[in-house]
Amino acid sequence: MKNFFYNAAYFLKEAKTVIRLNLLSNIFSLFSTGLIFFILAMVISCWWISAQVVKAIQEEAEINVFFDESIGDGDVMQLLGKIKGIEGVREVRVVAEDEAYDRMAAILGKEARVLEFFDDNPFSPFIEVKIYLEKMDTVLEELGTLTGIQHVRDNRAVLDRLRNIAGVLNSLGYLVVAAVGISTLVIISHIIRLGIFNNQEPIDTLRLLGAPEFFIAFPFLLVGLLLTLGGGMLAAALAAFALKHVYIQMAGPLPFIPLPPREALVSGMIIVVMSLSAILGIVGSLFGLSSAKSN
Amino acid sequence: MIEAKDVGLRYPDGTLALKNIDLRVEPGEIVYITGSNGSGKTSLLKLFMGAEYPTMGSLKVLGQPVVKGQAAAIRQLRMAIGPVFQEFRLIKGRTAMENVMLGMRFLDIPPGQLKKNAGDALVKVGLEHKAHSLVENLSWGESQRVAIARAVARKPALILADEPTGNLDKDNALKILELLTSFKDKKTAVIITTHAPHLIEGEKDAKHIRMEKGSMNWERLG
Structure with a gap:
């Protein structure tokens, strides 16, 4: 349409009028959309935080390889090299028996005195193998083929559980995003339909005057977009405020949880929420317009 | 400009609003359509602006056949018409x-x-x-x-005014008719419906279509 830019002010004014004609309902819609997006923002933030935590834990995923103590240092180094060459192994190092003792003493803390009852160091040296969690099965299989290995402590149960948790969190995240997306689409398309029904007479007049459907529909599309963007902004502000307090609360009692930097988390969350609100606003409005037209 | 051949209109509820409408309107003409309420005046104007479609016969307005299923063409037609609605809209x-x-x-x-x-x-x-x-x-x-x-x-090429004199006293009604007909020129035709035939008694060089129960009779005034 040639006069599109000239009509931009008209479209905005029309959108304002449509909102004003059903002000209370539109305010409620804006707040409910805002609350839905707030839930989405919090879910996304938790998703990212948990992904960060899972990633940090996954990086700690390790297997301990105990070798035959009768083999010489050269054989140990050779074994070390072979393990390093296995696909899925990130890092390999030998933990000497003294280091193994110190580690256990550190874990036991005050209770470490029980170790003093032993005449000799009860720990054996071993090879600490840090792995990529998703390659765990391959690594274990390959280790089984190497000679000189007495036994492997694979922590399989823990690692499997870790892998399951990561999967569940991912699926849950997608599920909530889908649920929020559908709810927003339904709300927005319903608002647009209401707006169209409330403005049926002017719409009919414009049709009789020969106005193209796009010219008639565009203000309603703008209404949908403005409502979801408004809801998105409200949600982003609420979520930023909530995250600030969550970080403060977690910093004290749970310092060991590897949280991502708050600024990066908040800015990422704002970008996602605003983009989603714009997309859902446009798609919801189009649904509303097409269903009103088919009626 | 308008060419109707044996046009009829039956509404979905079965009411026959128009039948056997034959007429031709040329650019620069003024046409008055008179008749009592329910005689079919508004239905005829609706056909001219593509708000209804003939269920019988054929109708062309500004060269465009008025038929269902041609939304873009009907929109173009409406763009070339200047409608004055009964309730103004x-x-x-x-x-x-x-x-x-x-x-x-x-x-x-x-x-x-x-x-x-x-x-x-x-x-x-x-x-x-x-x-x-x-x-x-x-x-x-x-x-x-x-x-x-x-x-x-x-x-517009065609001005369609539906009952512009309704609820007006004679003096004001005549003023409105005078105003509307002043927009007629070589290219523009004006069609006006009214239920008060006495208002057009003194008119010259205009067509007069009298509607009665969906049928039409026409004469040239003056």
Whole structure:
């Protein structure tokens, strides 16, 4: 349409009028959309935080390889090299028996005195193998083929559980995003339909005057977009405020949880929420317009 | 400009609104359609503006066949028509100027020309002083003149006015008819419906179609 830019002010004014004609309902819609997006923002933030935590834990995923103590240092180094060459192994190092003792003493803390009852160091040296969690099965299989290995402590149960948790969190995240997306689409398309029904007479007049459907529909599309963007902004502000307090609360009692930097988390969350609100606003409005037209 | 051959219109509820309509309107003509309420005057205008489609016969308006299923062509047809609706259909919450401009925003008129056309049209109907008044604050007569300004500002090839004299006393009704017919020129035809035939008694060089129970009789006035 040639006069599109000239009509931009008209479209905005029309959108304002449509909102004003059903002000209370539109305010409620804006707040409910805002609350839905707030839930989405919090879910996304938790998703990212948990992904960060899972990633940090996954990086700690390790297997301990105990070798035959009768083999010489050269054989140990050779074994070390072979393990390093296995696909899925990130890092390999030998933990000497003294280091193994110190580690256990550190874990036991005050209770470490029980170790003093032993005449000799009860720990054996071993090879600490840090792995990529998703390659765990391959690594274990390959280790089984190497000679000189007495036994492997694979922590399989823990690692499997870790892998399951990561999967569940991912699926849950997608599920909530889908649920929020559908709810927003339904709300927005319903608002647009209401707006169209409330403005049926002017719409009919414009049709009789020969106005193209796009010219008639565009203000309603703008209404949908403005409502979801408004809801998105409200949600982003609420979520930023909530995250600030969550970080403060977690910093004290749970310092060991590897949280991502708050600024990066908040800015990422704002970008996602605003983009989603714009997309859902446009798609919801189009649904509303097409269903009103088919009626 | 308008060519109707044996046109009929039956509404979905079975009511036969129009039958055996044969007429031809040329550019520059004035046509009055008279008849009592329910005689089919408004139905005929609806056909002319593509708001209804003939269920019998064939109808061409401005060279465009009025048939179902040609939305884009019907929209083009409506763009070339200046309708004055019975209940005016002005859009509330907007000023007289905005209403007149709104009728032109989607036409192929340069943006700079929109305001000028609207202003000129309001001057022609004598409402330039009410240009910035909200239409809901205008009197009945003023609203009607805004509706006429909206129709003529589009510089249409065909002006269709549905009962513009309804609820008016004779003097004011004649003024409105005079105003509407003043927009006739070599290219523009004006069709006006009225249920008061006495208002057109003194008219010259105009066609008169008398509607009765959906059928028409026509004569040349003057």
